Amino acid sequence: MAAVPAARVPVLDFPTTSAGALVEALRAHSCVFLTGLDRFSAAGSFGADLAAMVETSQEFFALDPEEKARVRWSGTGEWAGWQPLYEGGADALLLERYELALPDPAGFSGDAAWAAAFSPWPANPARLAPAWTAYYRTARALTIRLVEMIAEALGLPAADLPAWTSRQHSNLCVNHYLAQPDEPGPGQTRQRAHADIGGLTLLWADGRGGLEAAIGPDGGWASVEFPPGAVLLQAGDLLHLWTRGQIPKNLHRVVNPPRTPGVPQTDRFSAVFFHHPDLDTWVAPAAVGTDEVDSSGVAARDHVLARQRAAYTAT
Template sequence: MLAAASSCHSVLPTMRRMMSAPGVWPVSQASRAALRKSRTFATISEDAFRIPIIDFSKYRDAATAAEKERTAEEVVRGFTDVGFVYLSNHGIPQETVQQAFQKSAEFFKLPIEKKSELAWRDPRANRGFVQVGRERVTQSADADEIKQLREKAPDYKESMEIGRDWDTTYKNYWPREEDAPGFRRAMLGFFQTCHELHVSVMRAIALGLRLDEAFFDDKINEQYHNLRLLSYPPIKTQLLHGEGQARAGAHSDYGTLTLLFQDSVGGLEVQNPHTGQFQPATPIPGTIVINAGDLLARWSNDVLRSTLHRVVAPPAKAISDTEGITPARQSIAFFCNPNQGAEISCLPTCLTGNGQAKYPPVTTEEYIVGRLKATYV
């Protein structure tokens, strides 16, 4: 945590000794008891704000319970301090990721007429194609304010939103097979693969928060997730010079976790809450960037951090003395959510020192649909 979560100071020396260990918290019974009693997390300095790289094979393939617990605590520490981690050795084959990127690129190369047939229509469904300028991500929840932001500085990106395919109420919008061969099959497989990683990371978080490892299993099993394919077209730099303009504005995500697969172009930046400055989350081959979302922050009473982030344009290539053009960028985000009707209320191990929860209970659907209604035209 970047700020202490309790007024109790009696265990601070213990916490400082814990924080001196490189990369993990000790797992002694005394340390656990101290944390459970006080809910105190030591601070980190401004210049120590770095996204940690976590080798998740040490959790997946742990030979002992202690080894698994150490990695789980490392995962929680990353979300506590920064809100973001790089996950290496995560178990998703690189060939699977490459295929998803290839099929995504093929989809966005379709004529706009064919993509527009699949247009996003309903925040409750949150499915379909979103053309450049239709979305304006922001922290605001005011529809009029977002409308003004969208008109002045729309997000320069297009996306394709895919949900669970067996939903009896809301259906995915798929391109015809002859237009995008293999697209549907590849994306459904990738959706399932990402869900399985989500379950594993949530089990690690549960263990790191001193809950039963399977605590979240029956709260995320409905796969109420959103697979978002993203394409950032090349754009002249003059179009990015307007006030508040970015390829995707500063925002936090809505759900539990976001799994972000980046290409090599870059552009993702994460805000340092100490300074307000945005720092690059440079692509690291073989890793997935994972960040905590708003509902996980609420669930954990802000013990886990939902950090602001944005996408900015990478360096442009000059095309004249006064103009440049940015390269195209691709990314794939898998927005992990709790079950549609799950009640998000403070976890028992995350209450403050006086036993208080910072937020009233809310269901997943109430929170996410409310945010989506204000975000899109």
């Protein structure tokens, strides 16, 4: 695969960024790097929470497949638990992931009770559940603020906000891209080109490259290189729809690492918080200044499940 130029993705110091600056960056690029997140999080622990969650995930992925299979996704409904995509046949992705969703934390007595609302936690490592729960809470708070800023800058209806903030349905996922000892087939990538299903995506990736986004000249592929300490914010399908197309969805993929003689292939990890509105929400272009309901929208749950089915059919 031919080399592509690096993308000029805006880097915003989030605690000092205005709503208008955030939206203008997303309008122009469909994604933006956020830094300074320790100064945003309540306990100043965004980076530490993220690091602990990734570390426990790597311990989980190192377990034998038989043990991971105890929390394997059932194959129906929303994605949850362990998903060995590398078992998908000739066109399978060399990828496994673990994924969960938690409800609104309001009303739970503490993080342990909140975590108990999700059942397929692995027994090992024992610290995985508290680490994932802590980061989930941190990322959830960040997406709430991001959606509030987007709504403010675009003048979106206040009545729409609870479905995207306190009632949001979001998935936390860690992807483990397996090393590729054998050269991949023509056109095969680590992750196929796609836009994410929901509203916003918060993406962290380790120092290994591979992420490309269709934000180069004339919409061509460009390499996305993470600055130290940054998280990439990407816009998804449902945010694009809700904002009346003012924020474009971010089309991206993960390409294969270079193959250099004598240099071994390595694994790659990414951590992704997929923010969605409440799945019982009808998502349509926001009707600013009118009470009319736009029938061109979609039911969030139907959209999410249809996109998930399509992803598995592709493997």
